[in-house]
Amino acid sequence: MTTDSTVGKRRDPGPTPDPAPRRRTKLLGRQPLGLAFSAPYVIFILAVLAYPLGYAVYISFHDFFFTAPGVAVERPFVGLQNYIQVLSDPDVGRSFLNIGVFLIINVPLTVALSLILANALNRVTRLRTFFRVSYYVPYVTASVAVVGVWLFLFSQNGLINSLLGSLAPDPSWLVNSTLAMPTVALYVTWKQLGFFILLYLAALQNIPEELYESASVDGAGKIRQFFSITVPGVRSASVLVTLLATITGANLFTEPYLLTGGGGPDGASTSPVFLMYQEGILQGNPDTAAALGVILVLGVLVIALIQRRLVGGKED
């Protein structure tokens, strides 16, 4: 019997590979076609988000205002002057405080309510579509239309105060410096709940039913099952919901604009984005508006990082 042994022999290195394809692979990856598929979205992101973001950072370091094409104006580099101006403005400090109050109420409430309601909806067998649509309708309805309903509910002579009678707050909800922002936070929570319920519903489908059955056999009740199976099972959705609720909340604009008459009462519901609108669009100061925007982005990033650490858990 003869055997071909390679032991002790050097392998034939074969023909030397052409370095060109290797370079191409290194540059374009193993699936160059993937680049072609993702190109439209990448271009979209670059044009619609990345370029404006970069331009905003540029504006924030210059003495900048909008002009007609062909108008020659000096836009000198001013370093951190716009940032100093923004940070020394008490209205800006107050708007960040307001948005802090908003996030403290809105984000946990959004996560808790949407998870509980999604869990309940997941178990409902009758009228399931009706309930799902009911929760989703506020989300898809224009704020302008929905705000009218809330004004009817929360105004001085509105339904809520009528029900509360002598317990109604004075001044009323939307003109009360303490209650205006919490009312806005409640409104936004209610309005966006449908979207977040949908995210949780999708996540709930990934939890195997067997886990609940085993837990039940082991004697775990519904509440124990919820905290020991459902909550950990939708952790990735919770991270997403927390992040999205924080980002949309930090960018709050429409609600204080419409519900509290432009950030009222006396600035108690002003948000940073509302101030950016005032400064940049109404008053023609895009430089300070951009500086405020950059600060807001950095703030949101820090909060998002902290949240990811706290909520993300073992996912990291």
Next chain:
Amino acid sequence: MRRTTTKRTLALTATALMGLGLAACGGSGDTGTPDAGELTSGPITIWYSNNQQEVAWGEDMVAAWNEANPDQEITAQEIPAGTSSEEVIAAAITAGNAPCIVMNTAPVAVPQFQQMGGLVPLDTFEDGAEYIESRSGEVAEQYKSADGQYYQLPWKSNPVVLYYNKDMFTEAGLDPENPPLGTQDELLETSRTLVESGAAEYAMWPSPAGEFFQSWFDFYPFYAAATGGTQLVEEGEATFNSEEGTAVAEMWRTMYEEGLSSQEAYTGDSFVDKKAAIAISGPWAIPVYGDKVNWGTAPVPGLEEGAETSTFSDAKNMAIYSACDNKQTAWEVMKFATSEDQDRALLEATGQMPIRQDLTGSYPDYFEANPAYVEFADQASRAVEVPNVPNSVEVWQTFRDAWGSSVIFGNESIDDAFSGAAEEINTLVSE
């Protein structure tokens, strides 16, 4: 680990990108010099208001011009929808696609548009200043920019007066034909009577919202009346931190404190819905109120009885925008649209007051047939405009913030709020 880091980087980048939507609104980085351009003639585009009556007038005016000038045709459209006309116009200036003429240019926005290089100085035209001054008389001075040039043609005003509900006055035991609204003190007493008698839920219900322009319909008319026509800023100095300014503020503070006015915004028209007994509006409101309310009008009262009072003009003007190719035609169209005949047509169609000298003398038959408008014509000659100063919008926002804090919500004393705002405004107008 590396994958996690990449994922996190991507997530954070996406977060950053999503968060900066508003901070970056394009702009022009072009260079070159502002060019008044050659004064050529040819087709032009114009925007006019989307107010129904003004659209009807505009269509007729354009048809008349186009028939007589087929080689310089006007293409007209209503101003595109936006949060406000000023935002739409500013965006169009930046993009370089503003029309030749915008027929409802707000005086408060003119300094900003001018700074953007978006407006053509009308003094560029041979008869520019002369035409404006001969048509509008002394009032024209208020529309001159800081550089001494006209960037707007004063077109029409809506001098605001008090509209009152005669039925509510009767119910409260007040004489509806001679309403006790002669002074600001009298107005306060009348307001108390109206509310305490139960005839009205509120005496007056101006918007308490924080938008910069809201002070034109609560503080400013009363301040103009109290001072005989002083602007908010004169000769580079804020004027409102004065005895008269404080008196007006204290009157309104009392209105809010005693529940005679509401701190909450009303979503409809509180006067039409009979929630408030008195409204502050211009002549445009006559067709709106029509027969829905049994109304009468009275001038905005000053501090003293019998004085000939001033009020806020609420004017809208015409301006030529620098993107225009045929500026000479634009100027000729502006003159045509503000001619005696077209002013009559505007008056008849809209009830708004052309900013023209001797208005009642120019159209005696109209005012004889429409006596309700005489009050407005009388006020128009003494109407006060917003000051034409740098950072105009910011100036008004600063004032509004101080007003909201001290007068509407009483979180700060009027003296502190007014002196702080005056100081800030003095800095803004000197920039």
